[in-house]
Amino acid sequence: MLNTYFSLVFDPLAVFFVITILTISIPSFIYSLGYLKGHYSTRKIVLGQFLFGLFVLAMLAVVTAGNIFFFLIVWELMSLSSYFLVIFDTENKKSIEAGTIYMVMAQIGTAFLIAAFLLMYQQSGSFDFYVIKQALVSLPIQQKNILFLLLLVGFGAKAGIVPLHIWLPYAHPQAPSHVSALMSGVMIKTAIYGLIRFVILILGVNALWWGELVIVLACISCLVGILNALTEHDLKTLLAYSSVENIGIILLGVGAAMIFIKLGYPVLAVLAMGAGLYHLFNHAIFKGLLFLGAGSIYNATGSRNIEKLGGLINKIPWTSSYFLLGSMAISALPPLNGFVSEWLTLLVLFLGALTLGGGLKLFFCFSAAILALTGGLTAACFVKAFGITFLGQARSVKVEQAKECGLAMNMGMAILAFLVVILGLGVVFFIKIFGFVAGFVMGVDASLIRFSLNSFVISLPLANNIFLATPQLLLLLLLCAVFAFVLLNLFFGRAKVLLGKTWDCGYYKLTSRNEYTATGFSKPFRLAFSFFLLPYRKLNKVKESFYHVKNFYYETHTTKIFMDYIYRNLLGSTFRLAGSMRGIQTGSINIYLGYIFLTILLLLVFRGIF
């Protein structure tokens, strides 16, 4: 009996996710040894590490669960343990609020999952994945469509697909940094695992529009995520929004794979899925690294608001270099890992546009265009994040006294930074592994597909003239740099360093307050995308006389469209409905007894009739 409820699977997909989880968990744990010590009491640290372990265990169980019953239990365990980690700073009101939003969204998702699983159970009479897969073949297409939509909403709420993403920017910043790294890096990926496992492996792709819907949602997630990240000034919130965007990029690969397999292009499907999985793994690593870096900054300065930081590159050089590496990877700069997977995804979309005909050609073109735009905006976003945080001059006293974090924290980040480089340079080796997993997912023997390899170049037999060689790219970049350096030296002689004040029109009172701000940096984007961001400002002048302004107060914000227009309305109408139910709550014992009596009477009459 116990066996039927607690079976595990260890197929390539499960093993791949187990490796992903462990790859992020171990450095995060090492990091937490240093991070927690400075912020919490011993009791709280023990509690935190216990919850952390429970959380990792639950995630491992989610990706290895062999039946839906067990899956659902550990899925909830994962939500619960992460909820307690989100509200770890229990004295902070914001944490409680974030935890509530997170829990509500998680429960909504689970409700949809339960509905889907009950449908599966009803059809198959079993909880086991394999039996369900056999039984679902004979399900009519309408029911399969319903099942797909239920699964998409259920897992979408956990993955943070727009418009179900609202919990990410609340929950991720409030958790301790090593937990945010895990939540943003790995936990939301378990939802991708769920989509792959249940939609592609168990349900099978039955209609073309499934893949199209996934791609459309992915495109929206990409743009919404990165635009919100651009205007955000809280470092961890910014990273959380960027997670929404990266989930979009991963889903672009997954959705493309769904379309290709439905139309009968197994090789392309494997490549698309491989790109998606590659980006999933990469995002886990560099987002983990960036969250850990944000934690180190918070540890050193006590602030996450990038408007209050600045000039940190001299104070905490190690953290700065790790953060720079992470930012470069997430901005898809060659030769780092983010570049590889985003390039592969882009390649897949182009191949789709080249191979398919009709409307799908245009569809893939648009998707590729949106991915390209996203890439550009990401670069801008992280130029802002890195530039304002680390460059320039310190904007507060605490930043001036910032100290480098301890060995454990540096170790945690160093491991991830190392992986960022390795996954970028070793693409030839890794693409085979990801191809193998993707081949398993798509039901194609990947060893039959040849990614033709000559020295360090991959090329696909079906898509000629496409090369990817990150080591060469690195070499090329280095050569360019050396060449430029030599040229400069030749023409202008050795560089002379002059230290002096910035010229300030003879005012001689420039301080860090005159520095370029993050708000200023993102202003062009606020203007260009004002139709979506809906920026507004608050101005307040206190004048001494007509000519002299004594105080000037200026604030600018962007509207959170989904929160303000959709969720607040939903919440409001729920409360109104609940309020209208208050009419029957008189508080009188007699009336309550009357309700009970009336119910019994009605039941009696009901029994009498039938």
Add this chain to the structure above:
Amino acid sequence: MEFFLILGLLASAFGLVSAKRLSVLIGNFSLQSLLLAILTFVEAVNLGQLGLCIIALLVLALKVVIIPKILSNITKEIKVNDNLEFYLNPQLSLLMALLLTYLCWTFASVIFVESDAVAKMCGAVSFSMIALGMFLMIFRVKALAQIIGLLAMENGVFLLAALVLNGMPFLVEMAIFFDVFVGVVILGVFVYRINRLFVGIDVSKLNRLRG
């Protein structure tokens, strides 16, 4: 014999509904319990069961003597006005009670299709006793009426168990008696507290819990 006893039970239930004073209410309850005890005793003799005999004696001791004594003591001690206050006056209450009895009768005749007339009647009366006890709880203001209503409902359940289903296991019956007794004691304490806190035992004053 049994037939008249059952009718007597129904009559006492009507008596409960139409009572105007607390002392009458308690007396009526005592009378109902007495009839129930006799009925149980007759049944026990007929069936030759010693267990049911003991239960009948327990009914006599507990519901006829002890509980009414406790309740009347409470009324004396907290010096509450003997008048029951109504949401529905006794005449209309009686009319409603008749309607409810009719409803219970039809219900019983649906359930006990294959039983003989006495069993059917017995079922109908026990349902009526439950319904009228509930009715009492709803339409009377004083907290003591709620206690009596609950006990009257319990009497109905007891009748159903003892006669229609030929008695429950002895241990279960004992447990129920103990429950009822403890329940009365606790409710009595509550009535004291309510009286002290709200100056009077009108449950209509207990509406501050509303959110």
